[in-house]
Amino acid sequence: MWSGFGCIIFGCLLIHAWWFETYTDSALASAWRRMSAALSPTRNAQAILRPCVGLMFLGAGLGMLLQKIGAPTFLWYSFGAAGLLALVVGVVYLLPFPLPRFADPYYQYLKRHGLLDATGRPLPDEVINRILAERGGDTF
Incomplete structure (x- = not known):
């Protein structure tokens, strides 16, 4: 039963860290971005694999707890299968697919700081760098 609680807590922490990043x-998000850049081989791994692994742990933990309390088999099996499906999606995104905008931290940074054009596309890199330099060294 403790492993179920541990999986749920770890999964929630992974999802929380991804959301913040x-x-x-915040300062915490900046620190996590620096750590992720050093540990993750690609941007896709950082942006998609972390929440998918968090969802996998969350689904597995809920499935384990439901099994221990005697819930119907289809219920706890469904949570476990949903967790495995999340992991499969995360592994598929290790291939060089474009990131969805909701999960791309760079796009979200540009969106928060008004660095998108009228159509929602990022401004050219030289314009972004000039604007960020004028603002006083604000970097991603």
Whole structure:
């Protein structure tokens, strides 16, 4: 039963770290971005694999707890299968597919700081670098 609780807590922490890193500019998010850049081989691994692994742990933990309390087999099996499906999606995104905008931390950073054009596409890199330099060294 403790392993179920551990999986749920670890999964929630992974999802929380991904959310902070993707959608906020806090000091904690900046630290996680630096650590992720050093540990993750690709941007896709950082942006998609982390929440998918978190969802896998969350689904597996819920499935384990439901099994221990005597829930119907289809219920706990469904949570486990959903967790495995999340992991498969994360592994597929290790291939060089374009990231969806909701999960791309760079795109979300540009969106938060008004560095998108009228159509929602990022401005050219030289314009972004000039604007960020004018703002006083604000970097991603």
